[in-house]
Amino acid sequence: MRAQIGKTLVDLGPAELRARLEGHAHVLIDVGTGDGRFVYRWASANPDTLCIGIDAVGERMREVSHRASRKPARGGRPNALFIVASAQALPEELDGLADTLTINYPWSSLFTALVLPDPEVLAGLRRLVRPGAELVTLLNQSVLDDRPYAERLGLPPLTDERVEAELRPAYLAAGFELRENRLLDGDAPHQTSWGQHLTLGSGRRTRLVTAQAVAAASTPAGASAAASGAAESV
Ligand SMILES: C[S@@+](CC[C@H](N)C(=O)[O-])C[C@H]1O[C@@H](n2cnc3c(N)ncnc32)[C@H](O)[C@@H]1O
Structure with a gap:
């Protein structure tokens, strides 16, 4: 898999990944990590956690990844790792690693995959985590509430009812049992660059x-049963 280490894009092999994992009790994976600041902060606050940010665009992670690759005394965070990959083609090396999976303010194809939802992307995300792991997503509700705009993007409304009727069964089929589903009233649980940007815009709503x-109820076409098995065995 391709990792953004400092300002360079490198191939990160299994041995290097194992070395990174060593000594860490937990793994957090943040998909659509953007500039990586959320991962850097989580790594600072949780030295026992290997924090992996994934984004389709490596460029945005360069600055934070550069800081994380320094010596700890100079702001380095050896427990922060940045991977360049899309949610539609997540590296198998990460299968079954995470006990926390976060997706903060996704946009474009990642947002669409979560709100439609797309069974194959959900299955790919499920493969990243251990059984019992927590998935936390923060969705920009305002985009969906602007119906003319959302319709141009091909996005249906996202209401409590639609989450229950359509997202709950689709997520469960992929192996994610919904726990909370609500519009936020106050601070979001994760402070991220994009969250801050949205808060500055007036009246923005976050879901x-x-x-x-949990165990996946079904395996969508195209998702390999072997990969699902690998996730469960870690
Ligand atoms: C609005 S930004 C949010 C960044 C960060 N999570 C935050 O809250 O500051 C959305 C990010 O999702 C990434 N993204 C969109 N579609 C993606 C996909 N299919 N796979 C991986 N990343 C994706 C974008 O590259 C972008 O960095």
């Missing part, structure tokens, strides 16, 4: 959806 990883 919190959390889930717990």
Whole structure:
């Protein structure tokens, strides 16, 4: 898999990943991590956690990844790792690692995959986590409430009722049992660059959806049963 280490894009092999994992009791994976600041902060606050940020665009992670790759005394965070990959093609090396999976303010194809939802992307996300792991997503509700705009993007409304009727069974089929589903009234549980940007815009609404990883009820076409098995065995 491709990792953004400092300002360079490198191939990160299994041995290097194992070395990174060593000594860490927990793994957090943040998909659509953007500039990586959320991962850097989580790594600072939780030295026992290997924090892995994944984004389709490596460029945005360069600055924070550069800081994380320094010596700890100079702001380095050896427990922060940045991977360049899309949610549609997540590296198998990460299968079954995470006990916390976060997706904060996704946009474009990641947002669409979560709100439609897309069974294959959900299955790919499920493969990243251990059974019992927590998924926490923060969704920009305002985009969906602006119906003319959302319709141009092909996005249906996201109401409590639609979450229950359509997202709950689809997430469960992928192996995520929904726990919380509500519009936030006050601070979001995760402070991220994009969250801050949205808060500055007036009247922005955020939906919190959390889930717990359970056994998948079905395997969608295209998702390999072997990969699902690998996730369960870690
Ligand atoms: C609005 S930004 C949020 C960044 C960060 N999570 C935050 O809260 O500051 C959305 C991010 O999702 C990433 N993204 C969108 N579609 C993606 C996909 N299919 N796979 C991986 N990343 C994706 C984008 O590259 C972008 O960095």
